[in-house]
Amino acid sequence: MNTSVQIAGVEFKNPVMTASGTFGSGMEYVGLMDITRLGALITKGVALTPWEGNPTPRVAETSSGMLNAIGLQNPGIDVFCERDLKFLEGKDTKVIVNVCGKTEEEYVGVVERLADEKRVDMLEINVSCPNVKEGAIAFGQNSKALFSITEKVVKAAKQPVIMKLSPNVTDITEMAKASEAAGADAISLINTITGMKIDVERKRFVLANKTGGLSGPAIKPVAVRMVYQCAQAVNIPIIGMGGIATAEDALEFILAGATAVAVGMMNFHDPAASVKVIDGIEAYMKRHGIDDINSLRGVVS
Amino acid sequence: MKTEIAKIISNRPITGGIYDMWIKTTIAKEARCGQFIGVYPKDGSRLLQRPISICRISDDKESLRIVYRVAGKGTDEISSFKADEDITILGPCGNGFDPDVLKIGQTALLLGGGIGLPPMLQLGYELKNKCLDFKYVLGYRDSDTFMLDEYEECAGAGNVIIATDDGSKGVKGTVIDAINANGLKADVIYACGPMPMLRAVKQTSEQMGATAFISLEERMACGVGACLGCVCKTTKKDDHSKVNNARVCVEGPVFRAEDVQI
Numbered sequence A: 001m002n003t004s005v006q007i008a009g010v011e012f013k014n015p016v017m018t019a020s021g022t023f024g025s026g027m028e029y030v031g032l033m034d035i036t037r038l039g040a041l042i043t044k045g046v047a048l049t050p051w052e053g054n055p056t057p058r059v060a061e062t063s064s065g066m067l068n069a070i071g072l073q074n075p076g077i078d079v080f081c082e083r084d085l086k087f088l089e090g091k092d093t094k095v096i097v098n099v100c101g102k103t104e105e106e107y108v109g110v111v112e113r114l115a116d117e118k119r120v121d122m123l124e125i126n127v128s129c130p131n132v133k134e135g136a137i138a139f140g141q142n143s144k145a146l147f148s149i150t151e152k153v154v155k156a157a158k159q160p161v162i163m164k165l166s167p168n169v170t171d172i173t174e175m176a177k178a179s180e181a182a183g184a185d186a187i188s189l190i191n192t193i194t195g196m197k198i199d200v201e202r203k204r205f206v207l208a209n210k211t212g213g214l215s216g217p218a219i220k221p222v223a224v225r226m227v228y229q230c231a232q233a234v235n236i237p238i239i240g241m242g243g244i245a246t247a248e249d250a251l252e253f254i255l256a257g258a259t260a261v262a263v264g265m266m267n268f269h270d271p272a273a274s275v276k277v278i279d280g281i282e283a284y285m286k287r288h289g290i291d292d293i294n295s296l297r298g299v300v301s
Numbered sequence B: 001m002k003t004e005i006a007k008i009i010s011n012r013p014i015t016g017g018i019y020d021m022w023i024k025t026t027i028a029k030e031a032r033c034g035q036f037i038g039v040y041p042k043d044g045s046r047l048l049q050r051p052i053s054i055c056r057i058s059d060d061k062e063s064l065r066i067v068y069r070v071a072g073k074g075t076d077e078i079s080s081f082k083a084d085e086d087i088t089i090l091g092p093c094g095n096g097f098d099p100d101v102l103k104i105g106q107t108a109l110l111l112g113g114g115i116g117l118p119p120m121l122q123l124g125y126e127l128k129n130k131c132l133d134f135k136y137v138l139g140y141r142d143s144d145t146f147m148l149d150e151y152e153e154c155a156g157a158g159n160v161i162i163a164t165d166d167g168s169k170g171v172k173g174t175v176i177d178a179i180n181a182n183g184l185k186a187d188v189i190y191a192c193g194p195m196p197m198l199r200a201v202k203q204t205s206e207q208m209g210a211t212a213f214i215s216l217e218e219r220m221a222c223g224v225g226a227c228l229g230c231v232c233k234t235t236k237k238d239d240h241s242k243v244n245n246a247r248v249c250v251e252g253p254v255f256r257a258e259d260v261q262i
């Protein structure tokens, strides 16, 4: 039975990853699960310099999901390389580094800094960051800005580039096409959906930032729909995510056209959620007499 | 730290809206006073753990006790769990109180306000077992002084001072009012309670020249240090974040008062 998949020449032992920002760099989960079971680990977004993030409260629970407004707190690329990448040294799983920035130059700076880091197998570019030069509209909400940043990052990068798409757009396929046209090796989706929660007793916003990104099982149908639409629109591989809790959820994404999947918020509900998804996919393949996971991709169309 | 499907030994109300639960769990072996566990609701619409402080660790280190207030839907659901039922918990989380800061010949004050009282019980027993000198100062809303007998049993009745908001028992006012009214002094202060109380503790400890350790609360998602949801502002750049943010679930919940901006 083959569970391995390939994206841009990188081979993953199985299609299951942990989503950026929900798994730290794996260090935090030592003893709680075996990270070497993962197809890949996608690290928390990292920028050129340390970012403080937003004031608290930064998280709020919602029905079968949660809102977060962490604000991309991160220690900066230097500490990340010395500490987090060092921790991942010798661990038998692929490493995808999630990159953020407020200008194109910052993204390119991080990507260049990572060029010679052997531990980095791929880059995932988080374009949900506010573009400070273009009035703080996220890079991922305008197809021209997305094309431009993709082109620059791809040019600077030594590792294959995944563009991580925001669902907060009218037509996600436009963003997928812009990424593909600009030379991205793959796309991942969805990032969180912008939401809001109000405390009616205190008559105020629950999050200090007022709005936050919704994730968890509540967003899964939206995510599956968007992955399906993108699979129809582009030829580059897709990493699907958004509310995956079980192997069946992961298989929905694969059947809709994803090459790989990522488990996000559900890591908070159960640190072993990703491992259970891996085991469940194998059980499903046995049950259905499927020899190769790749034969399931996009069969529902 | 681990997640475990543990067994509930008992779960009963001790006063209006406050429950007392004993759980049989191997997490008890690693647990220290002032640490907390994450309790997962079973209702699939509520996916995040509820952080609850460890109130007692049994002497055989096989079970843990938590005392919690029904504050919303999650804790309401948890209050309906029955003895012998399974319960999924994460822990032990956080750093806890360090009883070894206190030296022979020194005195400690253990301050608890409202639902911040329970974690002070285990700390009291650890200080007592080391024959260290301490007093409890406990803040209640009114004459419903839940668990008071247990603090008296731990420290001796003469070493438990209480304050009530409405003045129905003890000193009228806050734990700080009770400290002042009794002219209490200490070398070390340990405190858990609402934020206004902790701010006052920080100030009082500075005036007293005491080292204060305060237990903070923040909204949490992961409970293991991964999501960066639960940060508090620190006075120094901390080593992990490289900005002035420490994670309450890992570097806390207990901080030296001087190290945090509250």
Ligand SMILES: Cc1cc2nc3c(=O)[nH]c(=O)nc-3n(C[C@H](O)[C@H](O)[C@H](O)COP(=O)(O)OP(=O)(O)OC[C@H]3O[C@@H](n4cnc5c(N)ncnc54)[C@H](O)[C@@H]3O)c2cc1C
Pocket: A060, A061, B036, B048, B049, B050, B051, B052, B053, B054, B067, B068, B069, B070, B071, B072, B073, B074, B075, B076, B115, B118, B119, B216, B217, B218, B219, B220, B253
């Ligand atoms: C380190 C720590 C130790 C704690 N120890 C105790 C204890 O020993 N006894 C006790 O009664 N309570 C304790 N609390 C508070 C307890 O976690 C909340 O009352 C509880 O999470 C409320 O959940 P709910 O679903 O009933 O409320 P809801 O308001 O419905 O919860 C919604 C969400 O907000 C979170 N939340 C709500 N209030 C708080 C709060 N005060 N702190 C953190 N998260 C909150 C919940 O976890 C949940 O994710 C502690 C909190 C922390 C951070």
Ligand SMILES: Cc1cc2nc3c(=O)[nH]c(=O)nc-3n(C[C@H](O)[C@H](O)[C@H](O)COP(=O)(O)O)c2cc1C
Pocket: A019, A020, A021, A022, A044, A045, A068, A070, A072, A098, A125, A126, A164, A190, A191, A192, A214, A215, A216, A217, A219, A241, A242, A243, A244, A262, A263, A264, A265, A266, B221, B227
């Ligand atoms: C607390 C938290 C932090 C996140 N941080 C990042 C991040 O740094 N970069 C990024 O591209 N996505 C980030 N995400 C988005 C997730 O990677 C994922 O796309 C999204 O949560 C949907 O998947 P899920 O429903 O399985 O969580 C974050 C999500 C959460 C819940």
Ligand code: FES
Pocket: B219, B220, B221, B222, B223, B224, B225, B226, B227, B228, B229, B230, B231, B247, B248, B249, B250
């Ligand atoms: S709750 Fe996630 S870092 Fe503390």
